[in-house]
Each structure stands twice: as C-alpha cells, then as structure tokens.
Amino acid sequence: MKTLLNAVLVLAAIAGATHAHAQQGHLNVTTIVQKEEVVVDENGQQSTRLVAAAKVVPGDQVVYTVTFANVSDEAADNIVITNPLPAEMTYVEGSAFGPGAEIEFSADGGKSFAAREKLTVPDEQGGQRQARAEDYTHIRWVMREQVRAGSQGVAQFRARLN
Amino acid sequence: MTRTDCKPSWLRTGAALLLGTAIVAARPALADGTPAGTAIDNTAVVSFELGGTTITQSSNTVTLTVDERLDVAIVAQSPQVLVAPGETDRSLLFTVTNTGNGSEVFTFLMDSSLPGDDFNPTPAVPAIYFDTDGSGDFSGGDVAYTPGGNDPLLAPDESVNVLVVNDMPGGFPNGSTGLSQLTVTAATGSGAAGDNFPGQGDGGVDAVVGASGAAASASGEYVIADVQVTVQKSVAVLDPFGGNEPVPGATLTYSVTVEVTNGGTATNAAVRDAVPASTTFVPGSIELNAVALSDATDGDAGELDTSGAPTVVVRLGDLTQAAGIQTVTFQVTIN
Numbered sequence: 001m002k003t004l005l006n007a008v009l010v011l012a013a014i015a016g017a018t019h020a021h022a023q024q025g026h027l028n029v030t031t032i033v034q035k036e037e038v039v040v041d042e043n044g045q046q047s048t049r050l051v052a053a054a055k056v057v058p059g060d061q062v063v064y065t066v067t068f069a070n071v072s073d074e075a076a077d078n079i080v081i082t083n084p085l086p087a088e089m090t091y092v093e094g095s096a097f098g099p100g101a102e103i104e105f106s107a108d109g110g111k112s113f114a115a116r117e118k119l120t121v122p123d124e125q126g127g128q129r130q131a132r133a134e135d136y137t138h139i140r141w142v143m144r145e146q147v148r149a150g151s152q153g154v155a156q157f158r159a160r161l162n
Numbered sequence: 163m164t165r166t167d168c169k170p171s172w173l174r175t176g177a178a179l180l181l182g183t184a185i186v187a188a189r190p191a192l193a194d195g196t197p198a199g200t201a202i203d204n205t206a207v208v209s210f211e212l213g214g215t216t217i218t219q220s221s222n223t224v225t226l227t228v229d230e231r232l233d234v235a236i237v238a239q240s241p242q243v244l245v246a247p248g249e250t251d252r253s254l255l256f257t258v259t260n261t262g263n264g265s266e267v268f269t270f271l272m273d274s275s276l277p278g279d280d281f282n283p284t285p286a287v288p289a290i291y292f293d294t295d296g297s298g299d300f301s302g303g304d305v306a307y308t309p310g311g312n313d314p315l316l317a318p319d320e321s322v323n324v325l326v327v328n329d330m331p332g333g334f335p336n337g338s339t340g341l342s343q344l345t346v347t348a349a350t351g352s353g354a355a356g357d358n359f360p361g362q363g364d365g366g367v368d369a370v371v372g373a374s375g376a377a378a379s380a381s382g383e384y385v386i387a388d389v390q391v392t393v394q395k396s397v398a399v400l401d402p403f404g405g406n407e408p409v410p411g412a413t414l415t416y417s418v419t420v421e422v423t424n425g426g427t428a429t430n431a432a433v434r435d436a437v438p439a440s441t442t443f444v445p446g447s448i449e450l451n452a453v454a455l456s457d458a459t460d461g462d463a464g465e466l467d468t469s470g471a472p473t474v475v476v477r478l479g480d481l482t483q484a485a486g487i488q489t490v491t492f493q494v495t496i497n
Contacts, residue, residue, distance in 0.1 A: 026210075026212050026217060026219070027208055027210060027217075027219055029206060029208045029219055029220065029221040029222075030221055030222060031204060031205065031206050031221040031222055031223070031224050032224060033204065033224045033226060053226060054225075054226065054227060055226065055227050055228075055229045055367070055368055056202075056226050056227075056228060056229065057195075057228065057229045057230075057231040057263070057370045057372065058195035058196055058228070058231055058263050059231075059372075062226065064204060064206075064224070066206040066208075066221060068208050072212055074212050074213050076210040076211065076212050077210065077211040077212075078209075078210060078211045078216075079208060079209070079210040080208070080209045080210070081206055081207070081208045082206065082207045082208075082209075083204065083206045083207075084204070084205075086202045086203070086204055088196040088200060088202050088228070089202065147210075155206070161196055161202075161226075161228065162195070162196050
C-alpha cells in the first residue's frame, strides 16, 4: 500500500489538469486527459510536461489518468478499474501503468480480458494470433490488494488519435 | 491482317526505342485521420466490494475535440516530358491530395523560373488548369484555374489533377531541361507544424498545421528533343491451312517500322520487342530492311536476347530522315 500511495503523490504533481467533478459515492473516481507539451527554458534545455488536453489532431498522443480515493470508512476489496479505449484511438504499447494492479486487455468490446501476452484474436486464416495494440478495445486494472479507507490508487495509459 | 498504328512520339536523342512501355501513375499518400469536429468521450468504471456488497461507479467523462489538421500532398505524375523547341501549350500533370482530416480549400501557384535547369519555360496565360477531361494532358475541355475564383474544395483524402502549361523557347539543344513547379497551399493557413488558426477548422474547431506545413510543391521537367520518331507495329497471320486465323500453329509475322520525320538525329536508336506470351520465336526469322540477321549476339545489328524474357533486339544506329523507313520483321508461332 505504501508504494501505491507514493505513486499517487507523483501523479498529483503532474496532474495540473482540469479537475473535473468526481462522482460522489464510496469511492471518488476522477478521469483526466492530458498531452505532452515541450517547454524550453532560458538555457535552451528542452523538457516535456503534461498539460490538460481538450483539443487534439490525428497523430497526437494523450494520457488518460484515473484516480480513485476510498472516501468511505471501510476498506474496499476487489477493485477493478475498466476503461474503454475510444474507437478513434489506438493504445500506446507498454503505456498502461497502475501500481499494485494486474493490467489486462480486451479485444472483444470488454467481454473477456487477459494479460497482454495471453490475449488473442482471430487471424485471417481462421486461427488465432496474439492481439496487438490496435486490437484493444478495453483496458482494466485489477488491484491485488484492498484499498483502505482514506487511501487512493491510480490507473493510467496513453493512446494515440487515429 | 490487322494494323496497329502508334501515335508519333517525341524521343530524346540517345534514347532507345521502347515498345510497349507502360506508364504507372505514382500514388499520393493517403491521410489517416479521425474527422475534424469529432468528440471523443472517455469514462472509466470502477467496481469494488465494500462490506461484502459489490458496487460499480463511473468516473466523470472527459471529452476531447478533434481539431482540423491542415495537410496536403502533391505528386508530379509527369516528372519528365519531351518537347520540341518552340512548342506551345505543353503540360505537366500533378495530383494534389488533401491529406488532412477536414474539408479544405486549396490555392495554387506555379513557377517556371527555377534554378537547376537550362532554360525557363514560358508560362501560358493562364498557366494552371484542372485536368477536367481526365486526359492527363492539356486539351480544349480543361478548365483554367482562377485564384480566388475556383479554388478547389477537397474532402479528406480527395484528390484533384492539375496541369501546369508552358511554352518552350527555341534555340536550345537536345537534352536541355526546363523546370516548372506547382505549389499548393491550404487556404485556411500554412506555416510551421503546430501553428494554430483558432476556430477556422471544419465546424468551428481549431485548424492546426500538420507535418506538411499545409503546403506542398512538386516540379516537372521539360526536356528538349528535336527529333521526331514515328513507330508503327503490325502483324500478319498465316494459319496452317493457308488462311489468316490466329489458331495454334499459325505463324505471326511482326513488322515494326521506325522513321525519323524531321531534321533531327536519333542517336543509337534501337528496337526492342518482346516475344509475346504463348508464342514461340521462329529461329532465323529476324530481318532488317529485308536482310536476314542471325539470332546470335554477334557482329550484325540484331539478335534474340534470351537473358530475360526472349526479346528481339535490332540496333538502328544514328537515324535521320534521310535514312528513310527502317523495317524490322520477325516471326513467331502460336503455341
């Protein structure tokens, strides 16, 4: 749980984005979307930072970040965060991030999920092949441990606009 | 007997005569792009158990709006055109494609005063036309482009064929080159990738300059070739029964004539004609001006080149009008 909290602190630092209203309930769940911006300092040094994204053009990469905070007074068990991949977007290989979570993908509209290397889709010859980033329709994060009252977690991935 | 007449063709001095050459149009790049104005929503769902009860909760929805990316590509479909000195209204064909993700108006500019060539073609007035009749060449039915008047509106991935028309100067020797260029620019704006034109995209989204800079240029080259060569090919059929039916066993006698019809010299002219599929070359049948040539590669002017697909090759040397019509014949049988 300590690692999870650390990750959330890191995330809070990069999430200077439009803070949309979280749904009220036992968990506060918030999604933000950001994109990278290149900044050049006085010395000409280039660096990138994440800024809130509202507009994109084809080819742009964005970062979706889901944060959840357990605002109830009990521990939450079996937490699963599911995020559909927008139809116009392609998942960026290797970008899914979630401390303390098993990350799984779906290529059938969220009906079934499997780890990246175990997910298959029908191929052209009537067999099966390993699913690729462009096949993914959903990503989910299955938390290995419970989240105590007052604790938080995070799930993140990148996608590119087709 | 059938007779197929080829149109007279301009040939660059020193070039070999190639029979049956296909011209394949280059393919423009296609856009891949979510249409401008698309709204992309995303909502995460979290399920969990609290005190033994399963609860499902949605996050807020974040929305991205797809801006218009301004991009364009241009391909010279006729990178090199052979011309005679003093010829007028010779055209170069370009294909312009909207590679952005929105509908966009494009404007054209042409320039025939480019560095790196031997002469400047003289732009016709007007000099830019749409290839309205689809002939690939400037002709009477083509509509002139008027800047600000009929700038084309292209949907994403849509293309338009555009002709640049020039007159050739006189007095330049064979092989001299003259370049002419067509530039296309997105009407909304162009510049560095990432430049933003707020609210000027489709449906009021922002328009953002893409990797092409929202402008593109291509040039074509006129090459002076003051020798005009006419090539004609015909075939006579003799079947095994004394008739003229192209049946198996029939003998086909091909005849290729080459003639210089003006004052120039076609240096190192040669006929190369592949033996047609489903036929067999008749050994010893090659003749040049009714004189037999051996099939072997030896001292005479012709042979059957079998290094690739069997091809009859006859070298005509430096041809002028004074040499008259050169006639190459050979025979094959239908398998």
